[in-house]
Amino acid sequence: NQELQRYRPNLHFAAKKNWLNDPNGLVYFKGEYHLFFQYNPHDSVWGSMHWGHAVSKDLITWEELDIALYPDEHGTIFSGSAVVDWNNTTGFFPNEPGLVAIFTHHKDGNGETPPKQSQSLAYSSDNGRTWFKYEGNPVLSHKTKVDFRDPKVFWNMKTSKWIMSLATGQTITFYSSPNLIDWQFESEFGENVGSHDGVWECPDLFKLKVEGTGEEKWVLLVSIGDNGISETGSCTQYFIGDFDGSVFRAEHDDIRWLDHGRDNYAGVSFSDIPEEDGRRIYLGWMSNWRYANEVPTEGWRNQMTIPRMLQIRKIEGKYIVIQYPVAELDTYFERSGDIHGLEINNSETKVFEVNEPYLELFMNILNSDADQFGITLNHTQTQSTTIEYDASNDVITLNREKSGKVEFSEMFSLEKRLKMDNSKNVQLRVIVDTFSIEVFVNDGAYAITSLVYPDQTCETVAIYSQNGKITVENGCIATPNKTLT
Numbered sequence: 001n002q003e004l005q006r007y008r009p010n011l012h013f014a015a016k017k018n019w020l021n022d023p024n025g026l027v028y029f030k031g032e033y034h035l036f037f038q039y040n041p042h043d044s045v046w047g048s049m050h051w052g053h054a055v056s057k058d059l060i061t062w063e064e065l066d067i068a069l070y071p072d073e074h075g076t077i078f079s080g081s082a083v084v085d086w087n088n089t090t091g092f093f094p095n096e097p098g099l100v101a102i103f104t105h106h107k108d109g110n111g112e113t114p115p116k117q118s119q120s121l122a123y124s125s126d127n128g129r130t131w132f133k134y135e136g137n138p139v140l141s142h143k144t145k146v147d148f149r150d151p152k153v154f155w156n157m158k159t160s161k162w163i164m165s166l167a168t169g170q171t172i173t174f175y176s177s178p179n180l181i182d183w184q185f186e187s188e189f190g191e192n193v194g195s196h197d198g199v200w201e202c203p204d205l206f207k208l209k210v211e212g213t214g215e216e217k218w219v220l221l222v223s224i225g226d227n228g229i230s231e232t233g234s235c236t237q238y239f240i241g242d243f244d245g246s247v248f249r250a251e252h253d254d255i256r257w258l259d260h261g262r263d264n265y266a267g268v269s270f271s272d273i274p275e276e277d278g279r280r281i282y283l284g285w286m287s288n289w290r291y292a293n294e295v296p297t298e299g300w301r302n303q304m305t306i307p308r309m310l311q312i313r314k315i316e317g318k319y320i321v322i323q324y325p326v327a328e329l330d331t332y333f334e335r336s337g338d339i340h341g342l343e344i345n346n347s348e349t350k351v352f353e354v355n356e357p358y359l360e361l362f363m364n365i366l367n368s369d370a371d372q373f374g375i376t377l378n379h380t381q382t383q384s385t386t387i388e389y390d391a392s393n394d395v396i397t398l399n400r401e402k403s404g405k406v407e408f409s410e411m412f413s414l415e416k417r418l419k420m421d422n423s424k425n426v427q428l429r430v431i432v433d434t435f436s437i438e439v440f441v442n443d444g445a446y447a448i449t450s451l452v453y454p455d456q457t458c459e460t461v462a463i464y465s466q467n468g469k470i471t472v473e474n475g476c477i478a479t480p481n482k483t484l485t
């Protein structure tokens with residue numbers, strides 16, 4: 001069916017049919033990356049949550065498998081995580097290590113009773129193909145808290161305990177357990193720090209390396225739900241700090257955003273990536289609750305971001321979380337037509353033909369004296385998206401006002417401004433797939449993730465400058481690797 005195929009991505013995971021939201025249970029086990037996801041098998045709008053399932057060997061090409069978790073007497077299946085129980089702490093795996101999913105059971109309320117959210121377990125001994133719910137479910141509930149969800153669990157080596165980060169209203173609560181079954185309260189974080197624009201969701205706590213040093217710091221990701229008022233809708237903040245096995249302390253009190261686009265939400269990282277690999281890889285849901293149910297696809301909705309590697313970078317004395325597409329992506333592209341020493345003078349535009357289903361741009365833009373410069377992706381003759389740097393204010397914006405279908409949400413066309421740390425030159429890496437643009441600025445220091453719904457991916461790329469001259473170095477428009485089928 002042609003409509004089902006429309007906008008279908010080449011490099012991103014989308015379910016074949018129906019609705020998808022948050023990534024869940026990201027785990028690496030026996031050569032496979034597992035991606036579970038919030039899934040409604042009955043419709044292409046949110047509802048009746050299950051865990052869908054896909055696997056990949058390289059994080060880019062995914063095979064969608066059968067649904068992993070179905071609703072039961074405790075409710076529907078909301079977000080959560082998965083781990084490998086290497087030491088059989090649960091007792092579920094007498095023979096060989098297997099996978100445990102820790103997820104939220106959600107029961108709708110009725111006029112008299114509020115909704116109920118509690119944490120439950122399921123386990124699999126056949127590489128995630130079949131799952132058994134634990135008979136003692138739920139393993140963690142709360143007497144009064146209504147928002148009590150999205151458990152993300154890891155094994156804390158230092159204390160030899162499982163740690164669960166849980167979204168509990170507008171805070172994150174940490175619990176510990178020896179066996180994933182019995183949980184003990186440790187601490188609650190966030191009452192007086194960070195953005196409280198909406199309900200806190202989908203936390204993730206992990207250690208990250210500071211680029212180029214042996215230093216490590218703890219990072220806590222927290223997604224913030226759409227409050228229906230703010231200009232941004234849903235978005236994800238992060239905190240850098242320290243976790244002592246019980247309490248997390250942030251070392252800053254400013255608000256930090258993981259992504260400066262509108263369409264990267266509920267991102268969490270993979271568990272059990274082998275130590276010799278050592279990467280912290282995460283991916284997000286590429287949408288926004290403000291319009292996720294309305295985006296113009298037929299029979300299916302929404303996709304995930306490209307998996308990205310996270311690190312910490314120290315920029316002018318400040319530690320920030322940076323991100324970059326995983327290296328596995330590189331084999332999907334052929335680099336040719338390098339651009340070197342390309343001078344673009346005042347009010348000039350240089351245009352490159354592309355006409356590919358997906359592409360990747362790299363360029364270092366050296367600014368002599370321009371006020372503004374940028375790149376226009378001309379999807380068609382009349383539809384385009386612009387990434388512009390305003391050098392006088394250090395602000396970068398992605399403008400998708402004319403990118404194709406935009407009228408399904410008023411907020412879709414609003415520009416979002418990203419104020420960067422003072423930088424004269426700008427390095428850009430841009431991944432353009434059928435209906436998405438992912439921009440990485442200054443070697444991953446900032447990410448801008450954005451949906452677009454043009455009639456075709458990209459006809460031409462135009463680089464322009466205003467009120468001064470720029471020079472493009474190390475530029476390249478990478479196109480699909482034709483040796484891959």
Ligand code: FRU
Nearest residue numbers: 022038078079149201202266
């Ligand atoms: C985040 C979220 C989670 C919840 C899930 C329900 O997008 O609201 O908090 O578990 O989606 O689908």
